[in-house]
Amino acid sequence: MSNHKNIKPTESELEILAILWEKGPATVRDIHEVLEQRKDAGYTTTLKLMQIMLEKGLVDRDTSNKTHVYRATVSQKDTQQQLLSKMIDTVFNGSASQLVLQALGNRHSSAAELDAIKAYLDEMEKKSK
Amino acid sequence: MSNHKNIKPTESELEILAILWEKGPATVRDIHEVLEQRKDAGYTTTLKLMQIMLEKGLVDRDTSNKTHVYRATVSQKDTQQQLLSKMIDTVFNGSASQLVLQALGNRHSSAAELDAIKAYLDEMEKKSK
């Protein structure tokens, strides 16, 4: 029952969220240093983006120190779910399993990962009986 | 080795592509009638979008009759792959299997679909030996 709000981050916002999810709470500079490695954007661009994300409620921040610390307010899982759902609907004809096969097909997954998926499938079938 | 180009349709373009993939070649009116059911956009809006898609090479068209017939030039599969890849990278920490579990979790898939996935996994494991 987690979350009913529509999470719709833009492309750039998603990149920032991803970093926040991975590293946990971080400053603008932290984020910017990561982004800098793949794109070239100015520092204030990152800052502005994060301020906009604050307005939208995608993040909040601790302003008790001069250098603010930002934190994602939307969970990675909810966001994943949201985006997946949309993608399945629009690009995979509404079929989750079609997406699954496609995802497994063109990526390498370790044997352990595959086993985990199989175990999960077994679990589902058991429950559905 | 189908396709090296970067397919990056916008949100609206993707909706149109989805319809073209499903119905095959279609006129602007065909597309618009489908879109009309979920959003309210004017006819010329759809037309303009499709003209832009033509410029970008996402579609081509048969102009031998007055009413042009559009056809997707990018395949559904290539587009799926492209979008999936990006999504896995940015939202699923690079792990395809993480995406798979998430996709299976919150959607209903039929027993037959699940079996198909399992069969596929078995196939992969066999080959990797």
Next chain:
DNA sequence: ATTTGACTACGAAAATATTCGTAAATACAT
């Protein structure tokens, strides 16, 4: 031949997203 209706072309407005420059605030070192 004229009207009517459906179509395309196209420019441009409106909405949204991205980028950046500049100013003000703060902390720290000299």
Next chain:
DNA sequence: ATGTATTTACGAATATTTTCGTAGTCAAAT
């Protein structure tokens, strides 16, 4: 205290996407 470096705030320029109005074309019906 003054200078330096780092930060935030914020307006505004730019770029991109979406929307639509208007004009012109064509074919079929009157």
